[in-house]
Amino acid sequence: MTAREQALAARRASRTLQTLSTQQRVDALLRVAAALWDQRADILAANALDMEAAVHYAPALVARLRLTERKLEELVAGVRAIAAQEEPLGRVLRRTELAEGLVLRQETAALGVLLVIFESRPDALPQIAALALRSGNGLVLKGGSEAARSNAALHRVITEALGHPLGEAIALVHGREEIAALLALDDVIDLVIPRGSNALVRHIKDNTRIPVLGHADGICHVYVDAAADLDKAVAIAVDSKADYPAACNAMETLLLHRDLVERGGERILDALRAAGVALHGGPGAPWELPAPPSLAHEYGDYAATIAVVDDLDAAIAHIHRYGSGHTDAIVTEDPDAAAIFLRDVDSAAVFHNASTRFSDGFRFGLGAEVGISTSRIHARGPVGVEGLLTTRWKLVGQGDTVAPFRRGERSFTHRKL
Numbered sequence: 377m378t379a380r381e382q383a384l385a386a387r388r389a390s391r392t393l394q395t396l397s398t399q400q401r402v403d404a405l406l407r408v409a410a411a412l413w414d415q416r417a418d419i420l421a422a423n424a425l426d427m428e429a430a431v432h433y434a435p436a437l438v439a440r441l442r443l444t445e446r447k448l449e450e451l452v453a454g455v456r457a458i459a460a461q462e463e464p465l466g467r468v469l470r471r472t473e474l475a476e477g478l479v480l481r482q483e484t485a486a487l488g489v490l491l492v493i494f495e496s497r498p499d500a501l502p503q504i505a506a507l508a509l510r511s512g513n514g515l516v517l518k519g520g521s522e523a524a525r526s527n528a529a530l531h532r533v534i535t536e537a538l539g540h541p542l543g544e545a546i547a548l549v550h551g552r553e554e555i556a557a558l559l560a561l562d563d564v565i566d567l568v569i570p571r572g573s574n575a576l577v578r579h580i581k582d583n584t585r586i587p588v589l590g591h592a593d594g595i596c597h598v599y600v601d602a603a604a605d606l607d608k609a610v611a612i613a614v615d616s617k618a619d620y621p622a623a624c625n626a627m628e629t630l631l632l633h634r635d636l637v638e639r640g641g642e643r644i645l646d647a648l649r650a651a652g653v654a655l656h657g658g659p660g661a662p663w664e665l666p667a668p669p670s671l672a673h674e675y676g677d678y679a680a681t682i683a684v685v686d687d688l689d690a691a692i693a694h695i696h697r698y699g700s701g702h703t704d705a706i707v708t709e710d711p712d713a714a715a716i717f718l719r720d721v722d723s724a725a726v727f728h729n730a731s732t733r734f735s736d737g738f739r740f741g742l743g744a745e746v747g748i749s750t751s752r753i754h755a756r757g758p759v760g761v762e763g764l765l766t767t768r769w770k771l772v773g774q775g776d777t778v779a780p781f782r783r784g785e786r787s788f789t790h791r792k793l
Contacts, residue, residue: 379516379557382547383564386514387489389545394486394512398463404538405459405509409452411537412502412530416448422529423498430522436622436677440496441523447499450738455506458743464761465512471793475786477774479793485768486512488566491558492746493518493580495572498526503737503744504569505534505546510743511764516547516565518555520572559584569747569759574674589759591724591750593674593700594624596732599631599691599717601708606640608729609707610647615731616705618651621678624748625703625725625735628674629658629681631691637662637684645682652678660684672698688713692720699723701750703735724750724757 377385393401412419423443430438467484474480490513494500501517508515519527527548535543549558558565562585570577574592581588598616600609616627630648632641645655645663657665658681668681671694685691695704705727706717714728725735735758737745742760749755755763780786 379549379554380561380564382549383489383491383514383516383558383561385544386516386547387564388514389541389543390486390489390512390514392541393509393514393545394465401509401512402459404542405455405506407537408502408506408509408534409455409459411533412448412455413452415529415533416445419443419448419526419529419533420445422525423523425525426498426523433522434677437496437522439620439622441498441526443498443526451499451502451744454503454738454744457738457741458506458510458761461510461743461761464510464765469767473789473791473793474771475776475781475788478771478776479773480769480771482767482769484765487764487766489514489516489564490746490764491516491518491561491565491568491586493555493558493568493570493572493576495520495576496522497571498523498530500571501527501530501548502534504746507744507746507761507764508546509538509542511761513764514545514547516549516558518549518558521552524550556583559586562586571747587754589749589751589754589763590747591624591700591702593672594626594702594748595628595672595674595698595700596625596702596735597629597631597691597695597699597704598627598732599685599688599695599704599706600633600636600641600644601688601691601706601710601713602633602635603710603713604633604636604707605709605729606643609640610644612705612707612729612731613644614647614651614653616733617648617653617680618678619731619733621653622676623733625732626676627680627705627732629671629683629694629698631694632682632684633688633691634660634684634686641684648680654679656681658683672700674700688716692717695721695723702748703727703732705730705732724748 469482471481531548568586568588570580570590577592656668661682701723703725704723737758737760745758
């Protein structure tokens with residue numbers, strides 16, 4: 377099938393999906409979870425072939441590419457968690473009596489067809505598929521060529537578990553030439569969600585009329601305040617950077633209050649070095665460190681920028697100037713400083729005394745995420761089922777017409793029910 381035919385099939389299947397009962401959609405997700413675990417040997421074998429072909433790739437990309445039995449176990453748990461969530465479709469948000477006998481209600485509804493273009497991470501495929509199924513959306517997936525075998529195996533397992541016609545709700549396209557064709561389908565595809573490099577996201581935004589949800593950069597900061605507990609600061613800084621440096625929620629810049637230059641700052645730097653992190657010196661850093669490529673640089677690797685700021689206001693100003701609005705954290709025992717940071721930092725996720733690595737759909741209890749959005753329109757932060765919904769208005773009358781209201785014979789009550 378062509379890309380257009382696959383997208384149209386996904387739309388038809390999504391409409392079928394939306395007619396199913398809650399239990400039928402839950403059962404479909406549970407079949408997917410069981411199949412992923414039962415066929416883990418085939419999935420891991422396919423991933424091993426991708427890993428074998430990736431020997432010359434950058435370490436960060438290889439880390440994103442690798443699947444393990446532990447990762448599959450987490451994926452299965454995520455799919456089951458999504459299945460256990462409350463019914464997202466048809467939830468009544470408001471009911472209003474417009475006039476006697478004329479009742480309007482607003483309900484949640486699926487967006488329609490999603491196009492998700494992702495790089496490197498095959499574990500994204502079952503996460504996104506599960507979220508689309510739970511929210512009643514059709515899905516067209518385009519993964520990176522480096523994960524082609526892994527993606528094909530995962531897609532086969534999922535669609536076979538769903539059976540016909542639901543399996544057509546999850547389409548997987550191959551070949552870079554298909555991307556241009558997909559981005560032209562603004563009459564079929566309702567939302568594009570890119571997951572990958574900032575170059576990928578910017579290319580997509582520049583080449584489609586379809587709305588795009590996502591983030592171009594993951595420039596996350598950890599600010600260590602003068603009133604920080606240094607044990608917490610060390611643990612949070614190291615975890616934020618070194619737990620998985622290729623992730624978009626990894627720390628890229630550590631901001632230190634100037635008081636810490638002589639009181640504990642070196643201890644945090646030593647801990648980062650011990651974790652294998654290469655350090656670069658930004659503004660105010662008195663240590664002999666190489667300059668960063670820029671103060672808005674996303675390393676995606678074992679490297680970070682260290683900058684020194686005068687106070688909380690300067691830290692917030694630095695984040696707003698150089699950050700990407702993804703995830704930023706403060707380490708402090710001062711409740712007033714924490715409250716100001718949480719209130720004033722204009723990012724999708726803002727943390728106090730916690731690693732930036734918590735900015736994740738599974739860790740937020742969403743089951744998984746289709747991506748992380750730094751947009752201020754529609755969804756923001758980790759996007760789970762709720763972020764894949766829109767609303768519909770349903771009006772129930774008794775033969776009502778507008779003319780009597782216009783003539784003053786009837787009046788609106790607009791009574792909340």
